[in-house]
Amino acid sequence: MKDDVTREERVDNLKGLGCSRKRVEDARFTQGKGNYVDDIKLDGMLFGDFVRSPYAHARIKSIDASAALEVPGVLAVLTADDLRPLGLHWMPTLAGDKQMVLADGKVLFQGQEVAFVVAEDRYAAADGIELVEVDYEELPVIVDPFASLKSDVILREDLVAEDGSIPAGAHGPRKHPNHIFTWEAGDKDPTAEVIANADVVVTESMYYHRTHPCPLETCGCVASMDKVNGKLTLWGTFQAPHAIRTVVSLISGIEEHNIRVISPDIGGGFGNKVGAYPGYVCSVVASIVTGKPVKWIEDRMDNLMTTAFARDYHMTGKISATKEGKITGLQCHVTADHGGFDACADPTKFPAGFMNICTGSYDIPTAYLEVDGVYTNKAPGGVSYRCSFRVTEAVYFIERMIEVLAIELDMDAAELRRINFIKKEQFPYTAALGWEYDSGDYHTAWDKALEAVDYEGLRAEQAQRVEDFKAGKTRSLMGIGLSFFTEIVGAGPVKNCDILGLGMFDSCEIRIHPTGSAIARLGTISQGQGHATTFAQILASEIGLSADSITIEEGDTDTAPYGLGTYGSRSTPVAGAATAMAGRKIRAKAQMIAAYLLEVHDDDVEFDVDRFVVKGAPERFKTMKEIAFAAYNQAIPGLEPGLEAVSYYDPPNMTYPFGAYICVMDIDVDTGVPEIRRFYALDDCGTRINPMIIEGQVHGGLTEALAVALGQEIAYDDMGNVKTGTLMDFFLPTAWEVPNYETDYTVTPSPHHPIGAKGVGESPHVGGVPCFSNAVQDAFRPFGNRHTNMPHDHWRIWQTANKLGLHG
């Protein structure tokens, strides 16, 4: 066959791995034709909404819905008593606890779901909510986890035995009625001994405040019970549709094959949409009760107050080193505020997520971590907000400890990092707290970053600024924020990672059509990451068909193979690997077909871009398009017709993306306003699938990091009232506050991933938060600042300056 395109052109035509392919999703989104859950409209659809508790802790004496039921358009008001006969008034959480679906005798946090009003539309539902009378008896409120562990007030009576003893929880013994678990990693006594005998030891306490992922689209669902066929369809904002199907089946008793869960377009997730919420359960029940489809959509206040907070870790660290700055030991204790129910979204065996990555990028020989989970009168959640499980907390902790150690040693913080990095030749490296880092080249990345920003020049400029400030020539200080992070993503190996007993593998199923195009379905679901674009690229390179000819479909449990969904940067490491592996199965069969068509032995053909060629005779070949057609129109001896493959991929290890970030900030001492002058971000996510999308992820992740470090917070008053329940008080940066970021990269492929990719969506958030925070703190280092807590909003920065006596 004649071939008039060059090999280079053939590679380009594939739009495979490594090119900045434009996104296929964007046509519909830019024309307002996305299909998000609130866009779904079904015949006779009803709307459900919650009566929520105004109190953070109260007993419910009675609920009277009679006036609400008089409102035109209100059809039903569900309470815990209605759910009890079905066993649905409580539901299991992902963390091995259980959670009230509707308040069962008491409420444990402000905004808790008390009753579910079902009406013809959202206005009628709102009118009904106004008229549901709930008689509350207020109880003492606990918002501080330290106070909680000393209090006589028992938050969860259901977890205390009648004789007053405290039964063990899902993660072992509990030492107080308000205590959830103690989780340990590493070596306690040896670490204590190293620290006791060290040249230099620093202790620092820090609070990583409570915040919220706050995607622009809130959570919601539409439940539709088709009683004729016995089938339940549930559309919703689910980051893990298959897991939701299994959970719904387990708690409702509806057989799993009769449940179809669909995640339509999702308007951002960032961890908010991993869990199962009372709204989903109530919508399903309401649809079964009324026989009509029921929609539930959170408003923003519901979202911020009730579904999925993140962080809320009180961390105390001790780090020891030699006089020269070589770190010898690390100790970390965390008091984790989990709110009223333990609904953290972590793999089952990890109640504090991967907090045990807190030795960071450093070769620390001895370490010990202990985490205590505690109940308080705050909303449940504890999700991974744009990070793998608790990795932001871990990285923030170690990157702050490094900074305070540098202060103690009177050393440059960049140099201190450099002399403690795990060296390239140490990989695979087993850290003191147990993880095996697959690969890394930290020194190269660090040197590249420091050089790119002229680090020495910046330090000289900063020193001059301090002089000028002291001389009264300026009121502005300069901070240089450094951060070097190692992420741990791609959960994960089934041997140690599961959610509710479901192993955290992922999957891909491919069908090649006769004319040489294809559809691939995955167990993941995009929430803006561009899977339809990038997974097609992976596949294009594996099977030699253009990415433009490959449809990627996710999110429909009736058609997609089982998978654990998209969060914790697991799509590329796990489903991306499954895609490549399924592609390789296609290729293996294609090779046999090609050999048959070319009348040579299987081993005598080899794959080249978009075809199989006869070895040594490149003019003899069959393109993948020809092979696809042959699969359907030729009877090939020994081969079944068709060209399909499926792969379930259980990763042998996590992947460990890393990066080096540097932020230059000017701070107005008198107003507390920080101005980000420069932000340089070097990411190493292994093999780069689509550089355009990687950069977009970095911009977005850094902006979410900026938000968290510089102002975003879910704050409570002493009565358990949420003080930041609207976008007026909850900081989301606008275009005006956000800088332009400089992105850069190195490439250290993962040795165990089929294409060497590691995942990138969350790295910028994980590495960004400490970088912004360190910049603020570094500005005040010359004046005696060691550590101040985030969020560094203008007021807090001003207070720091004031405390250091910089206001004259």
Place this chain on the structure above:
Amino acid sequence: MSKKMHIKLNVNGKAEEFLAEPRELLIYTLRERLNITGPHIGCETSHCGACTVTINGKSVKACTMFVAQADGAEITTIEGIGGPDDLHPLQTAFKELHGLQCGYCTPGMITRATKLLEENPNPTEEDIRFGMAGNLCRCTGYQNIVKSIQAAAAEMNAAKEAAE
């Protein structure tokens, strides 16, 4: 529930007439009554801009207006800005320059940007960042949104020049 009002609107060139409670927010009129689901809801408190539409030539957050206040108005939503056969340069630029990720803010962003460029056909980066500050995006960090708007401005100016 209050008495219904007789409302007339012109949305994307189409006359609409119906009875509605005056308290109905315009965003629900558009999305639920008229099935125009391009404008989205991110807050209902005027902070996020996902619901941005153009009313009588001005950018308006449709969650902030009662339908009664919009009686007689001319409204343009993303659906009226450009479709498969006549994409607006902004729609093309957002796609070309990766100005969106989840797409939830995008209809509001683009609708707002059409007005911004009408008011100021040659905006600086600062003008854009300031003029778009009423529209929140949680995904992109704005960098590529700014670039997309700059590119669309250049494209539109070039087209205008060519036509003159």
